[in-house]
Amino acid sequence: MKIKLHVWRQLNPESKGAMETYSLDGVNPDMSFLEMMDMLNEQLIEEGKEGVAFDHDCREGVCGACSMVINGEAHGPKRETTTCQLYMRHFSDGAEIYVEPFRSGAFPIIRDLMVDRSAFDRIIQSGGFISNHSGPKPEPNSIPIDPGVAETALDAASCIGCGACVAACPNGSAMLFTAAKVSHLGMLPQGQTERYDRVQDMTTQMEEEGFGSCRNYAECEAQCPKGISIAFIGRMNSDFLKASLVEPVDRRGKMKAQ
Ligand code: SF4
Ligand code: FES
Numbered sequence: 213m214k215i216k217l218h219v220w221r222q223l224n225p226e227s228k229g230a231m232e233t234y235s236l237d238g239v240n241p242d243m244s245f246l247e248m249m250d251m252l253n254e255q256l257i258e259e260g261k262e263g264v265a266f267d268h269d270c271r272e273g274v275c276g277a278c279s280m281v282i283n284g285e286a287h288g289p290k291r292e293t294t295t296c297q298l299y300m301r302h303f304s305d306g307a308e309i310y311v312e313p314f315r316s317g318a319f320p321i322i323r324d325l326m327v328d329r330s331a332f333d334r335i336i337q338s339g340g341f342i343s344n345h346s347g348p349k350p351e352p353n354s355i356p357i358d359p360g361v362a363e364t365a366l367d368a369a370s371c372i373g374c375g376a377c378v379a380a381c382p383n384g385s386a387m388l389f390t391a392a393k394v395s396h397l398g399m400l401p402q403g404q405t406e407r408y409d410r411v412q413d414m415t416t417q418m419e420e421e422g423f424g425s426c427r428n429y430a431e432c433e434a435q436c437p438k439g440i441s442i443a444f445i446g447r448m449n450s451d452f453l454k455a456s457l458v459e460p461v462d463r464r465g466k467m468k469a470q
Contacts, residue, residue, distance in 0.1 A: 213239040213305045217252060219264055220312045222321055229321065231310070241301035245288065246271060246278060248300055249311075266325040271296040273437065276374030280325045281312040286376035286435040294374065294437040314379035318386070318422045329375050331421040332389060336373075338417035339410035340393045342402050355401050368396035370438045377432035377440075383424030388432035390418045391448035392440050398451060408455035415452060 215236045222229030236255065239248055246268055253263035269275040278295040282288035288298045303309060311325065319327040371392035378386050394411050397403035403410070426445055433442045 213241055213300060213303075213307075215239050215248065215300070215303070216306075216308045218308065218310045219252075219324070221264070221324055222313075224323060225320055231312075239300050241299070243300045244271070244296055245282070245298040245300065246296050264325060265323040267327075268296060273297045274372060276372035279314045279327060279329070279375055279379070281314060281379060283310050286314065286379040287374070287437050291434075292437055292439045294372075297437075314375050316375075316378045316384040316423070318384065319375060319378065327375075329373075331423070332373050332375060332386070334421060335386070335390055335414055335417045336393060339406065339413035340397065342397060342406065344402065344405055357400065361399055365396050365399040368392045368399070368440065368444055371396075371436075371440050372438060374437060376435050376437060378423065380431040380435035381424065381426075382429055382431065383427050385426045385432070386418050386421070386423035387426040387445045387448070388436060388440055388442065390414050391444040394448045394451065395444045407451065408458065411448060411451040412455050415448070 217234045217236060218231045219234065220229055221232045234252055234255070236248065236252055239251065243251070246266075249264060249266060256263050267277040267279060269277040271278070273294040273296060276294070279286070280295055282295065282298070287293060287295050288302075290298055290302055313319075313321050313325045313327050314329075316327075318331045319329055322328050369392075371389060373389065375386075375389070377388035378384055394414055398407045398410060428442075430442055433440065
């Protein structure tokens with residue numbers, strides 16, 4: 213296959229970026245998109261030029277690192293697919309492909325296609341955990357969980373924190389990511405102790421990071437590589453409302469003075 217690539221190049225966060233055009237010949241249709249990017253980098257290095265910087269880790273659709281916008285869509289044109297699992301056979305011979313970084317004020321560009329998504333880490337640190345001391349391990353089946361609830365919690369837990377929802381949203385909202393993280397812990401018995409603190413702390417951190425608010429565009433769901441449903445945003449809003457109506461329960465170690 214012959215491919216014409218238009219790739220965003222930017223030396224550092226301060227410099228002005230621009231699209232650069234490259235031609236690749238001999239692309240195997242069974243190559244993944246990242247293998248095609250590797251091929252581009254080998255070609256650039258042979259020409260004595262700097263390779264394109266892009267993030268990747270697992271290359272198995274698990275880590276969420278391979279964030280890039282391909283032809284205007286986060287992770288490219290194939291639904292429920294990460295960039296590392298997108299194959300060149302999904303493009304036609306002679307295709308022109310535009311590759312850009314995820315664009316959001318809360319995800320500053322580091323270099324070329326790499327962005328800083330540490331805002332997501334700070335949202336997780338603000339409440340995406342269960343701090344109960346688990347004690348001696350109980351027999352797993354001693355905590356009955358409705359299979360439907362367990363399935364839904366598992367659906368939420370499949371979020372890989374890639375940030376495509378933010379890149380896809382015209383408002384740069386991180387509601388789908390935050391809702392998935394709030395829900396997968398808040399639906400299970402072990403997550404109840406901090407359930408209402410968690411939703412308040414994580415949504416507060418989300419706002420402090422500068423993400424936009426949800427306007428129901430549903431672009432996040434459309435471009436999420438794990439097919440996370442926007443129904444989780446409704447669930448998070450409901451928990452947030454309950455949290456603001458009930459007396460908040462302080463976590464152990466943070467009790468107010470009597
Ligand atoms: S909700 Fe989907 S798009 Fe957003 S971070 Fe999680 S996996 Fe990625
Ligand atoms: S490189 Fe890990 S999900 Fe793509």
